[in-house]
Amino acid sequence: xxxxxxxxxxxxxxxxxxxxxxxxxxxxxxxxxxxxxxxxxxxxxxxxxxxxxxxxxxxxxxxxxxxxxxxxxxxxxxxxxxxxxxxxxxxxxxxxxxxxxxxxxxxxxxxxxxxxxxxxxxxxxxxxxxxxxxxxxxxxxxxxxxxxxxxxxxxxxxxxxxxxxxxxxxxxxxxxxxxxxxxxxxxxxxxxxxxxxxxxxxxxxxxxxxxxxxxxxxxxxxxxxxxxxxxxxxxxxxxxxxxxxxxxxxxxxxxxxxxxxxxxxxxxxxxxxxxxxxxxxxxxx
Amino acid sequence: xxxxxxxxxxxxxxxxxxxxxxxxxxxxxxxxxxxxxxxxxxxxxxxxxxxxxxxxxxxxxxxxxxxxxxxxxxxxxxxxxxxxxxxxxxxxxxxxxxxxxxxxxxxxxxxxxxxxxxxxxxxxxxxxxxxxxxxxxxxxxxxxxxxxxxxxxxxxx
Ligand code: FES
Ligand code: FES
Numbered sequence: 001x002x003x004x005x006x007x008x009x010x011x012x013x014x015x016x017x018x019x020x021x022x023x024x025x026x027x028x029x030x031x032x033x034x035x036x037x038x039x040x041x042x043x044x045x046x047x048x049x050x051x052x053x054x055x056x057x058x059x060x061x062x063x064x065x066x067x068x069x070x071x072x073x074x075x076x077x078x079x080x081x082x083x084x085x086x087x088x089x090x091x092x093x094x095x096x097x098x099x100x101x102x103x104x105x106x107x108x109x110x111x112x113x114x115x116x117x118x119x120x121x122x123x124x125x126x127x128x129x130x131x132x133x134x135x136x137x138x139x140x141x142x143x144x145x146x147x148x149x150x151x152x153x154x155x156x157x158x159x160x161x162x163x164x165x166x167x168x169x170x171x172x173x174x175x176x177x178x179x180x181x182x183x184x185x186x187x188x189x190x191x192x193x194x195x196x197x198x199x200x201x202x203x204x205x206x207x208x209x210x211x212x213x214x215x216x217x218x219x220x221x222x223x224x225x226x227x228x229x230x231x232x233x234x235x236x237x238x239x240x241x242x243x244x245x246x247x248x249x250x251x252x253x254x255x256x257x258x259x260x261x262x263x264x265x266x267x268x269x270x271x272x273x274x275x276x277x278x279x280x281x282x283x284x285x
Numbered sequence: 286x287x288x289x290x291x292x293x294x295x296x297x298x299x300x301x302x303x304x305x306x307x308x309x310x311x312x313x314x315x316x317x318x319x320x321x322x323x324x325x326x327x328x329x330x331x332x333x334x335x336x337x338x339x340x341x342x343x344x345x346x347x348x349x350x351x352x353x354x355x356x357x358x359x360x361x362x363x364x365x366x367x368x369x370x371x372x373x374x375x376x377x378x379x380x381x382x383x384x385x386x387x388x389x390x391x392x393x394x395x396x397x398x399x400x401x402x403x404x405x406x407x408x409x410x411x412x413x414x415x416x417x418x419x420x421x422x423x424x425x426x427x428x429x430x431x432x433x434x435x436x437x438x439x440x441x442x
Contacts, residue, residue, distance in 0.1 A: 001306075002305060003305070003306055008303070010303045036344065037326060039346070040306055040344045040345070043304075050303065050304075102414025103392065103412075104414035105326055107340055
């Protein structure tokens with residue numbers, strides 16, 4: 001079964017600059033390939049040129065003064081095996097990763113590919129939204145660091161015709177931050193029907209700032225602005241957890257697709273929002 | 286375009302279309318021991334090891350892995366000299382139609398290379414992308430555990 005009939009040529013650039021030159025010369029007819037899962041499962045018949053990033057040495061997880069740097073070609077398996085990720089946010093990020101997809105696909109899905117495609121069901125995009133990941137875009141001469149919010153506010157697909165995602169930087173949050181991610185699946189290897197990631201900064205039980213991201217809605221992941229504002233300045237308690245669950249259920253933007261209904265996703269959002277706050281309360285004790 | 290792979294230790298050169306997936310290239314060139322089914326990365330029948338790591342060859346572009354080492358089920362043992370995993374799958378009754386078996390054994394093989402003493406949970410996690418329509422999974426987990434025992438004993442009897 002020839003999946004990508006239109007492909008005329010493939011490239012194996014050695015540098016980011018070379019990659020971007022090829023991209024620019026072919027415009028909309030070229031596509032950069034991360035792990036290559038998306039392009040092989042959802043082939044785009046318009047694409048004629050593929051650019052493989054495998055020779056750019058972009059598979060790494062390393063510590064730096066700016067935060068933890070994750071190369072664009074790093075797979076989910078690489079993240080799971082990284083000691084830095086094992087310890088990051090008290091292990092809360094590490095515990096989510098083995099639940100995503102299957103071992104075979106975790107070996108193929110890359111961080112850069114997930115961000116560059118922003119598929120609606122991506123758990124990686126929700127995770128990085130929740131963690132307020134910074135995306136490093138590069139044309140080989142200049143690196144630009146943008147927040148994940150700004151990246152998706154722009155026409156990111158257009159941006160990626162001029163630059164590539166080089167890496168992601170995760171801030172090393174101090175101990176007064178709490179992170180949790182939830183995803184709902186019908187069976188162990190299913191695509192999430194809904195996912196939610198929350199980052200809270202607390203002083204004792206007081207929430208001083210909050211980020212709430214949700215995905216698989218079935219639209220792509222987004223940052224639920226109102227939810228962060230709702231939590232700011234509130235004190236963690238069981239009552240607040242219930243109140244927050246109701247708030248999220250009422251305000252979250254979810255829809256219906258063939259896999260589940262808007263109502264079901266709203267119910268899930270209520271349960272997860274509440275559960276996350278109860279976990280944060282427990283952690284604050 | 287031309288690609289080269291080291292398949293089961295032997296260098297092979299193939300003429301491919303640049304948009305083909307690895308599964309099609311390998312099967313067309315005689316590697317029918319690799320099965321194909323969903324072409325979506327969901328069943329695991331097409332599993333091969335690429336530089337030792339299990340992948341669904343139906344979602345890997347053949348051109349992307351140009352130059353890599355590829356291992357199919359034939360690369361780890363054969364009828365006369367089966368790998369302990371192959372022997373264990375037969376002995377424990379973890380094979381029925383056999384369609385999923387090459388992929389499942391290769392995923393288990395990669396697991397045991399990384400982790401020679403896996404827990405049941407580790408085994409289930411490693412095989413989570415290899416679906417079986419016949420045998421079910423209890424015997425497969427048992428087979429991997431039996432293979433661990435055989436490997437430790439250093440023999441396949
Ligand atoms: S044929 Fe490749 S995963 Fe099903
Ligand atoms: S033995 Fe038939 S699919 Fe597994």
